[in-house]
Amino acid sequence: xxERAVPQKNDKKKKRAVMRTVILAILIAAIGYTIYNxxxxxxxxxxxxxxxxPDFTLVDLEGNDHKLSDYEGQGVFLNFWGTWCKPCAKEMxxxxxxxxxxxxxxxxxxxxxxxQSDFEVQSFADQYGLxxxxxxxxxxxxxxxxxxxxxxxTVLVNPxxxxxxxxxxxxxxxxxxxxxxxxxxx
Amino acid sequence: MENLQCQCGHTNxxxxxxxxxxxxxxxxxxxxxxLVDMRYEGTARRSQTYNKSVIDKIWNFFSSVxxxxxxxxxxxxxAAIGTILPQQAFxxxxxxxxxxxxxxxxxxxxxxxxxxxxxxxxxxxxxxxALVGMLAISLxxxxxxxxxxxYKSLKNQRVLRHPSFMDKQRIYxxxxxxxxxxxxxxxxxxxxxxxxxxxxxxxxxxxGRFSRWGPYVNHIGLIIFLFGVMxxxxxxxxxxxxxxxxxxxxxxxxxxxxxxxESKNFELENYTGEGGEEVFGExxxxxxxxxxxxxxxxxxxxxxxDALPGAADSQEVVTEYPIRVNQPLKFDGYAIYQxxxxxxxxxxxTFALTNKETExxxxxxxxxxxxxxxxxxxxxxxTVELLGYYPDFSGxxxxxxxxxxxLPNNPGFLVELTTPETPEGETSxxxxxxxxxxxxxxxxxxxxxxxxxxxxxGLTVRKDSTLPILGLGGLIFMIGVAQGMYFNHRRxxxxxxxDGTVLLAGHTNKNWFGLKKDLDRVVEYxxxxxxxxxxxxxxxxxxxxxxxxxxx
Numbered sequence: 001x002x003e004r005a006v007p008q009k010n011d012k013k014k015k016r017a018v019m020r021t022v023i024l025a026i027l028i029a030a031i032g033y034t035i036y037n038x039x040x041x042x043x044x045x046x047x048x049x050x051x052x053x054p055d056f057t058l059v060d061l062e063g064n065d066h067k068l069s070d071y072e073g074q075g076v077f078l079n080f081w082g083t084w085c086k087p088c089a090k091e092m093x094x095x096x097x098x099x100x101x102x103x104x105x106x107x108x109x110x111x112x113x114x115x116q117s118d119f120e121v122q123s124f125a126d127q128y129g130l131x132x133x134x135x136x137x138x139x140x141x142x143x144x145x146x147x148x149x150x151x152x153x154t155v156l157v158n159p160x161x162x163x164x165x166x167x168x169x170x171x172x173x174x175x176x177x178x179x180x181x182x183x184x185x186x
Numbered sequence: 187m188e189n190l191q192c193q194c195g196h197t198n199x200x201x202x203x204x205x206x207x208x209x210x211x212x213x214x215x216x217x218x219x220x221l222v223d224m225r226y227e228g229t230a231r232r233s234q235t236y237n238k239s240v241i242d243k244i245w246n247f248f249s250s251v252x253x254x255x256x257x258x259x260x261x262x263x264x265a266a267i268g269t270i271l272p273q274q275a276f277x278x279x280x281x282x283x284x285x286x287x288x289x290x291x292x293x294x295x296x297x298x299x300x301x302x303x304x305x306x307x308x309x310x311x312x313x314x315x316a317l318v319g320m321l322a323i324s325l326x327x328x329x330x331x332x333x334x335x336x337y338k339s340l341k342n343q344r345v346l347r348h349p350s351f352m353d354k355q356r357i358y359x360x361x362x363x364x365x366x367x368x369x370x371x372x373x374x375x376x377x378x379x380x381x382x383x384x385x386x387x388x389x390x391x392x393x394g395r396f397s398r399w400g401p402y403v404n405h406i407g408l409i410i411f412l413f414g415v416m417x418x419x420x421x422x423x424x425x426x427x428x429x430x431x432x433x434x435x436x437x438x439x440x441x442x443x444x445x446x447x448e449s450k451n452f453e454l455e456n457y458t459g460e461g462g463e464e465v466f467g468e469x470x471x472x473x474x475x476x477x478x479x480x481x482x483x484x485x486x487x488x489x490x491x492d493a494l495p496g497a498a499d500s501q502e503v504v505t506e507y508p509i510r511v512n513q514p515l516k517f518d519g520y521a522i523y524q525x526x527x528x529x530x531x532x533x534x535x536t537f538a539l540t541n542k543e544t545e546x547x548x549x550x551x552x553x554x555x556x557x558x559x560x561x562x563x564x565x566x567x568x569t570v571e572l573l574g575y576y577p578d579f580s581g582x583x584x585x586x587x588x589x590x591x592x593l594p595n596n597p598g599f600l601v602e603l604t605t606p607e608t609p610e611g612e613t614s615x616x617x618x619x620x621x622x623x624x625x626x627x628x629x630x631x632x633x634x635x636x637x638x639x640x641x642x643x644g645l646t647v648r649k650d651s652t653l654p655i656l657g658l659g660g661l662i663f664m665i666g667v668a669q670g671m672y673f674n675h676r677r678x679x680x681x682x683x684x685d686g687t688v689l690l691a692g693h694t695n696k697n698w699f700g701l702k703k704d705l706d707r708v709v710e711y712x713x714x715x716x717x718x719x720x721x722x723x724x725x726x727x728x729x730x731x732x733x734x735x736x737x738x
Contacts, residue, residue, distance in 0.1 A: 031315070084592050
């Protein structure tokens, strides 16, 4: 073989190795990405801690509008609930007590009922003597925007308007106290 | 591995079976066989030749057709196992924990293993996606490894082949012929739409080479298809959500921000067998009722720009539409399909306030179960005050009535009845066909008169931006199939030696009958020597041997 052939052959070998590496890398990256996406598919539509809390406006039982962005600078304790949901009912009195304690420190509680009638929500609020505003999400649009699945779900919004924490399931009074402390403005 | 030097002087890469230049057999096996193996033109599949680095080893693994077929078999078996127990979407549980418990409780340890291995959500389980990905890798690499050498070898074909290449072709003939034979053959072959090349004393006629690319085109289609399926996992490309919508309700459409849907009416229409439908009479008598139409009349609303979720009065009507089966409401890339329904959910109940003894009615009232009010005034000065409403009454807990769901499946009412005769009021707890009087015997009661109902539409919200990609993949796939199946790559090699003897060989990737028909015409026109189908002869000999064995 002549002298020229050897470097040529090495070049070819190098080229081949690079080609193969590149093709394999692309294919493996595509698979990895797919698996990653499928693993997080459940959560993609859900909000994550640190996200900006989607703004909304809902009407409470007294007919007052509550717009989330109006509470910027305060911590907002969003509690999604329904009268049929027993753990929701259980945590209400504790939420009410903690609201009394924290409302002067800039923590706002908004209890968001999922599409029930005024009558049911009103009698529930009267029965438990709730002092925080109770709003009704008549079209489930806020529920959809927050991707709420199980009830109760509580979303803590910090004074900057970002999501501090998402709690699904019942909370104890200590939990609630701790959470309100978390979103209390400085 | 060493390069292979052919007698003709050409250097072939290791693994080559037939010399790239002249076509001589290079391996002992090829030299001893009666016919040459024309797969991939006897070229070296690239992956077989280098096996040094890790990358090469991975590459070789995926280049193997055996590995590819094994992956397909494993996928099929996995998919089959996935049908044994129901997938999680069809299981009456919604959260991860309850789904897990459901499998364990319903199917015992089998269910536990099934869930642990991810069979309950097969298409989303990591290993299944990984296997499909490996299949994709296998498709790409196996195709590249075969396509590239085949392409090069067909592109660089020489006209003149060694006689040993020719006499090992399935179609072969040799014999004396006239001087103008080659020219005549060329004319006829050109007439038959062959591409003819000549070189010195030989010619190569070729037709339909593109048929050889069929399998690779086919694989490109598959890869595009798999790419489309992969995109479905990426948020925004694929939405498949269900929405239960009751008549009169307006709901935010899940996964479609800013849009709302209101159901005006649901209708289930059956064939009556009357008025132009008499022809169906007999069939209807046989099978009973047959549905003619499922329809939800909807109004689509869109939030005006920068309106917030929950804001009332900011919705604008986009369109009104009757959604029927296979006639979805389409808007903005989304489609809403009629999928399911439930008839006759309770909507309102009408009662009469009656005196228990005299059964005299003091008036009627209708309670809207969706939006009840506190107080119902009757004409005669009586009132019914609603103290509590439990849409899906499920029993008492600490003396407190409970509701299981927000739906009025089993409404319970705690009411106070006030009449001119009983101004202090009487308390009564009413459920369907049952009245409890918790504070002592009452003089008056609410008598159930009638109920209003409403229907529920089961709708599906769908968006699939991957459809064009899937369609393209499918189209390319079919083009590849047609290319490979309905076209043949036919070749003839003809050489005339100095003494006038003509060598003639033919090859096709399929449809030997068609090849022979072409050749017959050329042989006749150009008076070429007669040819034989050597495969036929081998088969004949084998058959004879077999028969001989059975006879002896």
